[in-house]
Amino acid sequence: MPNKTAQVDxxxxxxxxxxxxxxxxxxxxxxWAANRGARAALEAAxxxxxxxxxxxxxxxxxLLSVLAERIATDDAGGAARLARRISNGLLSHSYRGRxxxxxxxxxxxxxxxxxxxxxxxxxxxxxxxYFEVLFVNSQPAxxxxxxxxxxxxxxxxxxxxxxxxxxxxxxxxxxxxxALNPDIIAIVLAEGFPYRSRHxxxxxxxxxxPLGETEGPDMSALRLxxxxxxxxxxxxxxxxxxxxxxxxxxxxxxxxxxxxxxAVEEPLExxxxxxxxxxxxxxxxxxxxxxxxxxxxxxxxxxxxxxxGKSVFKSDWIRDMGEFYGLNLFLAESSATTGGLDSLLExxxxxxxxxxxxARAFGADHVFFVTNGTSTSNKMAVQALLAPGDxxxxxxNCHKSHHYGMVLTGAQPYYVEAFPMTEYSMYGAVPLATIxxxxxxxxxxxxxxxxxxxxxxxxTFDGHMYNVRRVMEECLAIKPDLIFLWDEAWSGFAxxxxxxxxxxxxxxAADIESWLQDPASVSAYEKQRADLGDEPSDEALLxxxxxxxxxxxRLRVYQTNSTHKSMSAIRQGSMLLVKDVDFHTVExxxxxxxxxxxxxxxxxxxxxxxxxxxxxxxxxxxGLVMNAIEIALKIRRAINEHPLISKxxxxxxxxxxxxxxxxQSGFKDYLAPGATWATAVKAMNEDEFYLDPTRMTLVxxxxxFDGTQFKGLLANEYDIQLNKTSRNSVxxxxxxxxxxxxxxxxxxxxxxxxxxxxxxxxxxGEGERAAFAARVKSLMTDVPDLPNFSHFHALYxxxxxxxxxxxxxxxxxxxxxxxxxxxxxxxxxxxxDKRLKEGPxxxxxxxxxPYPPGFPIMVPGQVLTQETIDFMRKLDVKEIHxxxxxxxxxxxxxxxxxxxxxxSAKAR
Numbered sequence: 001m002p003n004k005t006a007q008v009d010x011x012x013x014x015x016x017x018x019x020x021x022x023x024x025x026x027x028x029x030x031x032w033a034a035n036r037g038a039r040a041a042l043e044a045a046x047x048x049x050x051x052x053x054x055x056x057x058x059x060x061x062x063l064l065s066v067l068a069e070r071i072a073t074d075d076a077g078g079a080a081r082l083a084r085r086i087s088n089g090l091l092s093h094s095y096r097g098r099x100x101x102x103x104x105x106x107x108x109x110x111x112x113x114x115x116x117x118x119x120x121x122x123x124x125x126x127x128x129x130y131f132e133v134l135f136v137n138s139q140p141a142x143x144x145x146x147x148x149x150x151x152x153x154x155x156x157x158x159x160x161x162x163x164x165x166x167x168x169x170x171x172x173x174x175x176x177x178x179a180l181n182p183d184i185i186a187i188v189l190a191e192g193f194p195y196r197s198r199h200x201x202x203x204x205x206x207x208x209x210p211l212g213e214t215e216g217p218d219m220s221a222l223r224l225x226x227x228x229x230x231x232x233x234x235x236x237x238x239x240x241x242x243x244x245x246x247x248x249x250x251x252x253x254x255x256x257x258x259x260x261x262x263a264v265e266e267p268l269e270x271x272x273x274x275x276x277x278x279x280x281x282x283x284x285x286x287x288x289x290x291x292x293x294x295x296x297x298x299x300x301x302x303x304x305x306x307x308x309g310k311s312v313f314k315s316d317w318i319r320d321m322g323e324f325y326g327l328n329l330f331l332a333e334s335s336a337t338t339g340g341l342d343s344l345l346e347x348x349x350x351x352x353x354x355x356x357x358x359a360r361a362f363g364a365d366h367v368f369f370v371t372n373g374t375s376t377s378n379k380m381a382v383q384a385l386l387a388p389g390d391x392x393x394x395x396x397n398c399h400k401s402h403h404y405g406m407v408l409t410g411a412q413p414y415y416v417e418a419f420p421m422t423e424y425s426m427y428g429a430v431p432l433a434t435i436x437x438x439x440x441x442x443x444x445x446x447x448x449x450x451x452x453x454x455x456x457x458x459x460t461f462d463g464h465m466y467n468v469r470r471v472m473e474e475c476l477a478i479k480p481d482l483i484f485l486w487d488e489a490w491s492g493f494a495x496x497x498x499x500x501x502x503x504x505x506x507x508x509a510a511d512i513e514s515w516l517q518d519p520a521s522v523s524a525y526e527k528q529r530a531d532l533g534d535e536p537s538d539e540a541l542l543x544x545x546x547x548x549x550x551x552x553x554r555l556r557v558y559q560t561n562s563t564h565k566s567m568s569a570i571r572q573g574s575m576l577l578v579k580d581v582d583f584h585t586v587e588x589x590x591x592x593x594x595x596x597x598x599x600x601x602x603x604x605x606x607x608x609x610x611x612x613x614x615x616x617x618x619x620x621x622x623g624l625v626m627n628a629i630e631i632a633l634k635i636r637r638a639i640n641e642h643p644l645i646s647k648x649x650x651x652x653x654x655x656x657x658x659x660x661x662x663x664q665s666g667f668k669d670y671l672a673p674g675a676t677w678a679t680a681v682k683a684m685n686e687d688e689f690y691l692d693p694t695r696m697t698l699v700x701x702x703x704x705f706d707g708t709q710f711k712g713l714l715a716n717e718y719d720i721q722l723n724k725t726s727r728n729s730v731x732x733x734x735x736x737x738x739x740x741x742x743x744x745x746x747x748x749x750x751x752x753x754x755x756x757x758x759x760x761x762x763x764x765g766e767g768e769r770a771a772f773a774a775r776v777k778s779l780m781t782d783v784p785d786l787p788n789f790s791h792f793h794a795l796y797x798x799x800x801x802x803x804x805x806x807x808x809x810x811x812x813x814x815x816x817x818x819x820x821x822x823x824x825x826x827x828x829x830x831x832x833d834k835r836l837k838e839g840p841x842x843x844x845x846x847x848x849x850p851y852p853p854g855f856p857i858m859v860p861g862q863v864l865t866q867e868t869i870d871f872m873r874k875l876d877v878k879e880i881h882x883x884x885x886x887x888x889x890x891x892x893x894x895x896x897x898x899x900x901x902x903x904s905a906k907a908r
Contacts, residue, residue, distance in 0.1 A: 002062035003680070003838070013239040014428050014624050015182070015623070015627065016630050016634075016740070017173045018056075018090070019051070019087075019090055019091055021048070021049050021858060022049070022083070022087040022090055022091075023087055023091075024045060025042065025045050025049070025083050025086045025087065026080070026083045026084045027084040028041050028042040028045055028584060029042055029076070029079050029080040029084070030077070030080050031273070031439060031816060032076045033076040033077050033080040033262040034606070035809055039071065039074075039076075039231070040900075042071065042079070043071060044068070046064075046068070046071075047266065047471070047479075048436070048689075048733070050064070051199040051847040052176075052180060054166075054168065054173070054177075054621050055166060055168070055173070055176055055180050055181050055201075056181050056183070056184070057132045057162070057165065057166050057181075057200060057443075058086075058089065058090070058095045058101070058102070058222070059086045059090075059095075060102070060164075061144075061145060062102075062145070063082070063086060063102070063104055063134040064209045064464075064550065066082060066104045067079060067083060067472075069630060070082060073189070074238065074389045076591055076703055081557060083452050085101070085419070087642055089101045092650045092760055097127050097128075097130065098131035102395075103180075104483040105588050108164070110797060112304040117501055117550070120586065121212070124796075126161070128160065128161055129160075129161050129162075129164045129165045129619075130160060130161070130162055130164075130183075130186070131183055131184075131185045131186070131278065131619070132163055132164050132181065132183040132184045132190060133151075133165055133166065133185075133187070134166045134174060134177050134178060134181075134184045134187045134188070134275055134822065135147070135165050135166065135167045135168075135183065135187075135188045135190070135262040136168055136169070136173075136174040136184070136187065136188070136189045136191040136193055136221075136224070137167065137168075137169060137193065138169065138171075138192035138193045138194075139169070141169060141198070147164045147167065148167060149174075150267070151165045151267075151271070152164075152165070152457060154267060154271040157264075157683070159275055160275065160280075160282075161275055161278055161279075161618055161823045163186070166181065166184060166469045169196070169198065170193055170194050170195060170196055170197045170198065171195040171196075171219055171224055172195060172196060172197040172279055172423070173197045173198075173199075174187070174189075174193075174228070175224075175225055175227065175228070175231075176195065177232065178198075178228050178232055178235065178327060179231060179232075181499075181518070181625025182620070182624075183548055183621045183623070183625060185234070185235060185236070185239070185278065185619055186235065186236040186238070186274050186277055186278065187225075187228060187235055187236070187237045187242065187259045188238045188239075188240060188270065188274075189221040189224060189225060189237065189239050189671065190221070190240040190263075191221045191239075191240070191241050191243070192240075193221075193240070194219075195219045195229050201418070205237070209632060211703050212472065212756075213381065213654070213680065213707070217588070218326045219755065221239055221241070222239070222248075222251070222253050222254055222256070222257070225237045225239065225256040225257050225422050225840075226253070226256045228256070228281070229256040229860070230498070230826040231499065232622055233363065233499040234281070234361070234496070234618045234619075234622070234678060235258055235620070236258045236274070236277035237258055238257065238258055238259050238260075238261065238270065238273060238274070239254070239257045239259075239260045239261070240261050240262075240263055240270075241260060241261075241262065241263065241520035242262070245261070245262045245559065246262050248592060249327075251657065252278075252802040256792050257274050258277055258382075259274075266670060268388065268756075268846045276359075278619070281361075281618040281619050282614075282615060282619065283357065284342075284354065284357075284608070284612055284614075284615050285344065285349075285350040285351075285353040285474070285781055286351050286354045286607055286608055286612065287354075287612050288350075288610040289334050289340070289341060289349075289350045290341065290604055290605075290608050291332075291658050293332065293334065293340070293341060294328055294331035294581050295331075298334075298825070300334075302335040303335070304333060304335050305336065306333055307330065307332075307333040307334055307335075307770070308330060308331060308333070309322055309329075309330030309331065310809070312330060313327075313330075319805070327603065331605055332605060332608075333604060334792075335601070342372065342683075343370060343889045344598060344607060345595060345598055345600065346591075347592045347595060347759040351369065351607060352368070354607075354610070354611045354614070355367045355368065355369055355709075357611075357614060358575060358610070358611075359577070361617060361618045362492075362495055362506055362558070362561070362575070362577055363494075363495065363506040363509075363510055363561075363579070364506055364577040364578055364615075365575065365579050365580065365583065366434050366522070366576075366577075366578040366580055366583065367532075367575050367577055367578070368576040368590070368594065369573075369575060369607055369610050370573075370576055370597075371572060371573065371574075371596065371598070371599065371602040371603055371606045372572060372573065372574075372597065372599065373564075373571075373572040373574055374399075374401070374487070374489040374560045374561070374562040374565075374574040375400075375401035375578045376401075376574065376585060376598070377487075377560040377561075377575070377625060378399065378402050378487060378560050379401050379404060379405040379597055380576060380590070380593040380596075380597050381404030381405075381485050381558050381560060381593075381595075382402060382406060382408070382409055382411070382455070382485070382595040383405060383408055383409050383454060383589075383592075383593040384452075384586055384588075384589040384590040384592070384704055385409075385453055385483055385485065385586060385594060386405075386411035386452055386453055386801060387409065387410070388409065388410030388411065388412070388490075388810075389410065389411070389412065389450065389799070390409075390411045390412070390450060390451075390452045390453070390455070390490075391411070391412050391413075391414055391442065391447065391452065391804075391806050391853075392406065392411050392413055392414065392451070392452060392455050393411070393414045393416055393435065393438050393439070393453070393454040393455065394406070394413045394414065394415055394416070394453045394456075395415075395416060395418060395429075395455065395456050396415040396416065396417055396418070396454045396458070396788075396789045396855065396856070397417075397418050397855040398455065398457045398855075399457065399487060400847065400849060400856060400881075401671060401840050402455055402487065403809075403847060403859060403901070404847075405568045406809055406810070407809055407810050407813045407860070408810075409790060409810075410808075410810045411452075411453075411808060411858075412800070412806040412808060412809070412895040413658070413806060413807070413809060414434060414442070414451075415789040415805065415859075416438055416719050417430065417434065417788050417789065418428050418430045418431075418460075418784045419431060419659060419662070421613060421657065422783060422785060423783060424652075424697065424726050424727070424728060424729050424783075425727035425728065425783055425784070425786065426462055426726050426729075427460075427463040427728045427786065427855065428460065428462070428464050428658065428659075428689065429456070429457070429458075429460055429648075429655070429689055430456060430469055431662065431688070432467075432470065432474060432688060432763055433477065433542055435454065436474060436475070436478065436541065436542055436546075437470065437538075437542060438804075439451065439455070439475060439479060439482075440478065440538045440542070441801070441803055441804050443478065443479075443802065443806055444538070444805055444898055445801040445802060445803060446595050447801050447804060448478075448479055451479060451482065452482075452483055453483045453484075453485055453667060454471075454475055454483070454484050454485070455485045455487070456471075456480055456484075456485075456486060456487070457486075457487045457489075458486045458487065458488055458491070458504070459488070459490060459491045459494075459575070459692045459695070460490075460502075460856055461490060461697075461723075461731065462697055462724075462731060463657065463691050463692035463694070463695025463697070464657070464658065464690075464691065464692075464693060465491070465494075465500070465503040465564070465689065465690045465691070465692050466503065466688075466689065466690050467503065467686075467687065467688050467689070467690070468486065468502070468503050468505060468507070468508035469502065469505065469508035469511050469512060469553060470538070470545070470688070472484055472508060472509070472512060472557070473512060473546065473547060473859060474545070476548035476549075476553050477546035477547060477548040477549070478541070478546070479635040480548055480552040480553045480554060481553075481554040481556070481582075482556070483556040483557075484505065484556065484558065485558045485559070485560070485561075486504075486557070487560050487561045487562060487761075488504060488505060488559050488560060488561055489561065489562035489574075490562065490565055490566065490733075491504065491566065492561035492562060492565070492566045492567060493566040493624075493625050493628070493694075493735070493736065494507075494625075494692070495507065495617070495621075495622070496617055496621035496622050496625045497540055497622075497625045497626070497629070497683050499681070500683070500684075500692065501626075501682070502685070503690060503730065504559070505557050505558070505559035505579075506557070506577055507557055508557075509555060509557040509578075509579045510746070512553075512555060513579075516553060516555065517549070519646075520553065520681070521547075521550040522550055522721045524547055525547050525548070525549050525550060528544070528546070529600065530542070530549050531607075532544060542844045554582055555580070555581055556578070556580040556581065556583075556904065557578075557579045557580065557581075558576070558577065558578055558579075558580065558581055559576075559577040559579075560574065560576055561574060561575040561576070561577060563575050563610055564670045566735055566736070566793065567613040567616070567617055567736065568609070568613045568736070568737075569606070569609040569610050570603075570605060570606045571613075572606060573606050573609055573610045573613070575610065596692075596895035597797060614781070619636065624736035624737065625738065627736050628694050628734045628738060629693050629694060629734070629737075630743070631694075631734040631738045631739075631740070631743060632694045632695075632696060632734040633670055633693060634694045634740070634743050634852050635651070635696060635732065635734065635743055636651045636670060636671055636672060636696060637901070638743060638746075639651050639747070639748050640671060640758050640824070641671075642750075642751070643753070644751060644758075645747070645750045645754055646752060647754065648699060648702055648753075648754050648757055648868065649698055649699060649702065649703055649750060649754070650698070650699050650701035650702070651670065651696045651697065651698055651732070652669075652696075652697040652698075652699060652729075653668060653669025653670070653671065653691075654667060654668060654683070654691040655668040655669055655672070656691075656699065656858050658687075658690075658691060660691045662687065662688040662689045663683065663687050663688075663689065664687055665679060665682040665683040665686050665687050667679045667680060667682065667683035667687065670693065670703075672699075687797075692737065692854060693734075694733060694735070695733060695736045696731070696732040696733070697726075697729050697730075697731055697732075698728060698729060698730050698731070698732050699728060699729050699778045699780075699880045700728065700730055701727070701728025701729065701776060701779030702728075702776055702779075702780060703754070703757060703776075704757070704772050704775045704776055704779070705779075706727055706728060707725025707726050707727060707728060707729055707730050708725050708781055708877060708878070709761075710725070710730055711725050711730050713753075714730075714749070714863070718745075718749045720745070720746065726781060727779060727784075728779040728780055728783070732746075755774075760772075773903050784870065784871045784874035784875070785867065785871065786866040786871065787865070787867040787870075787871045788867070789859070789862065790810075790862055790863050790864070790865045790867075790868065791805055791807075791861060791862070792806075792807025792861045792863070793807075793812075793841065793842075793843045793862075793892075793894055794811070794865050795811050795812075795861075795894045795897060795898065796808040796809070796811055796861040796896075801888060807861050808861065809861050810842070811844070811861070812844075812860035812861030813846070813861075813890050815845065815897055816845035816860060816890065818890065818900075820896065821892060821893050821896040821897045821900060822845050822887065822890060822892055822893065823890075823891050823893055824884075824887045824888040824889065824890055824891070825842060825888050825889050825891055826888040826889075827869070827872055827873065827883075827885075827888055827889055828873065831865055832889070834864045836864075836865070836866050836869060839860065840880075840894075840895070841863050841864075842863070842889065842891050842893075843860045843861060843862070843863055843864070843891055843892045843893075843894060844858040844859065844860060844861065844863075844864060844889070844891065844892070845860060845890040845892045846858075846860055846882045846890055847859055847860065847881070847882045847892055848880065848881070848882040848883050848889075849880070849881040849882055850872075850875050850877050850879070850880045850881075851877060851879045851880070851881065857871060857872065858889075859881070860892075861892070864889070864891075
């Protein structure tokens with residue numbers, strides 16, 4: 001185990017470093033066996049990993065003891081063979097399904113080749129899912145192996161799963177094991193264990209310090225249970241006690257415990273309880289029912305010819321589609337109103353149950369499955385929560401679905417601006433001061449009662465994560481019943497990381513809910529009130545870290561989640577999460593929104609994939625997200641520290657993505673000199689904005705490529721696919737699907753591209769070098785300023801406030817349908833320039849959204865300014881939604897609208 005405990009990626013890289021450490025042990029053992037290395041080097045390497053190995057079931061004490069014995073008796077060949085078997089087992093996970101891997105005497109020749117191959121997609125069924133259970137006990141370590149053997153004897157052939165015990169004997173070791181070992185998904189606590197570990201190893205500090213777990217007066221099993229659920233809420237925790245179990249079971253602090261047992265009087269019941277707890281998470285009601293449906297002999301007389309697949313497999317012309325997708329896809333097709341598969345529009349059976357399980361997994365009160373993507377989830381939420389004339393404070397750079405939702409519902413957007421990153425042609429997130437000032441402006445104008453919703457994107461496409469709890473608490477201090485809609489399309493996975501969870505809508509809502517229930521919250525509020533005085537000025541409120549009055553708060557939080565973007569769901573699979581104490585007042589409206597937007601013929605496979613994605617994240621999400629973060633950190637290091645790649649490319653750090661005033665902790669980047677876990681965790685907990693480590697903005701302008709060009713090069717020449725680009729960058733995203741092989745492929749490709757640049761510059765002479773420098777300057781220096789939202793035309797501000805900028809975007813949107821009140825003005829030309837200087841004002845008739853960057857630079861009813869036009873003219877992207885180059889800018893003529901309205905009034 002590496003001893004560089006200060007290194008910022010120490011904790012997150014422990015997971016993958018374990019496999020690397022065992023490959024190194026194998027190399028050292030082979031070298032010793034071949035008389036090319038020293039026994040001492042092998043012993044030192046094994047000694048370094050020994051403390052952390054206690055937190056895993058495999059290889060376990062027996063195999064490690066045999067390995068130590070072979071080394072002690074100078075059996076170099078035997079030690080090398082066993083080290084390689086252990087290393088291969090860890091690499092391939094073969095120990096999960098092959099009992100021989102645990103046999104200290106199994107030294108089959110030829111096994112090494114097969115041991116490194118992972119399970120195949122076509123392997124025989126019947127393999128039982130494997131997991132590990134952490135037993136925290138006060139027994140002497142000499143008794144642990146016997147205790148583990150007793151647990152294994154409880155296994156039965158009819159068990160649906162198989163697990164191995166991991167035994168530790170202290171509070172610290174339990175915390176480390178749960179944090180380091182993602183295979184642990186259940187924990188059994190027996191009272192009486194000490195706090196301190198029997199080891200004094202750096203690995204303990206590198207895990208415990210960032211997780212913020214310190215010694216205190218309460219070191220009970222219940223305190224440990226609560227701490228473990230804080231970092232991994234999906235875990236099942238069981239308590240064994242030889243005291244008054246009846247009293248413990250009724251203790252409110254025992255909520256973290258799934259079940260309490262009296263000592264170990266019923267070991268089989270404990271075993272069954274563990275399996276039952278896993279089964280409760282493994283259950284996928286809709287997917288299970290869909291599989292049963294596919295096995296039934298069905299005669300179909302409904303309007304779905306593709307169901308059962310006969311029209312496909314009997315056709316000479318489209319049979320290849322059936323062969324490509326497989327028979328089950330068609331056997332599982334059915335009309336939504338038949339076959340007992342439940343209805344997505346009004347679920348009462350398996351879909352309803354699946355949504356309830358998703359609510360449990362994501363920490364929500366309710367979940368709606370959506371099969372039209374998060375664009376639809378956003379429009380559903382906006383429609384259900386807003387009525388015509390309501391005001392919503394909205395990030396102007398949010399996804400277009402939010403803007404269209406405002407059009408559909410007739411709500412009036414009060415646009416707030418994110419901080420700009422002009423150098424990279426992108427926006428960040430909206431500063432809290434900007435949001436608070438909007439609320440205070442509405443309050444000053446007596447319009448706060450019309451404000452219903454704060455609508456923000458978290459995290460942004462480029463990785464900016466809000467301090468969600470602080471935003472909600474400070475807004476609730478100004479308006480206690482404000483509703484929050486957080487678009488977390490790109491970060492649904494964050495729920496399953498203890499570091500990212502607090503910066504999610506549901507994670508922050510749970511923390512606020514807990515604070516509201518704490519009697520100390522009232523005292524904290526009253527102290528703040530006394531400090532601020534009875535009528536604090538707006539400036540005082542802007543400067544203060546506000547706390548809401550817990551007696552007045554109505555906690556109403558909504559989160560949309562593109563499950564398909566960060567979890568194993570089919571494309572367009574989305575979830576809408578609800579944690580709203582007043583949901584009963586809008587539930588009917590939500591059902592109307594579902595009826596409005598959801599298809600009456602939803603895809604069954606898509607619904608099933610949402611069900612399965614939830615199962616995977618509850619049982620495997622912690623390790624998968626840890627791996628995604630590890631991958632991202634390795635990519636950052638591989639690019640920024642490579643002597644050739646770093647000449648032309650670099651991944652931006654937090655200090656380049658987030659201005660210093662929003663990084664109160666002083667955190668610069670994961671790879672910055674002197675960066676430690678202490679500063680990283682401080683940033684996670686305190687900074688106004690935090691950079692999601694799985695989002696990597698790769699600057700390509702310094703290599704002479706604009707974002708669109710570089711994206712095309714990677715896709716067409718190297719089979720590397722990306723999502724987002726800017727003028728001079730592309731966005732790399734690590735996810736739960738990535739492997740270290742993907743890193744190697746990316747690095748190899750970048751090296752090849754850089755060598756090509758080097759050769760071109762060397763062979764092309766001064767002219768080529770000058771052209772390259774000019775291209776880089778154009779991309780990196782001559783960048784257009786980013787335009788802010790200007791204002792709505794007076795025609796669309798009939799009932800707006802004097803200082804607040806909201807407007808009736810819906811009216812402007814539908815005026816664009818009437819050709820008699822619209823006109824076109826060329827973007828380039830004297831007419832546009834004259835209108836900007838002399839008038840009449842140019843008023844956008846529709847949304848204009850360049851891609852990239854992908855945000856609307858014009859919305860219906862917005863007055864166009866020089867700033868906006870200059871930006872449009874400098875754009876070099878091919879795709880601009882809402883703009884027809886041949887016809888020009890589509891504008892509304894306010895005078896024509898007013899004249900037509902006057903004629904209509906006279907006619908009446």
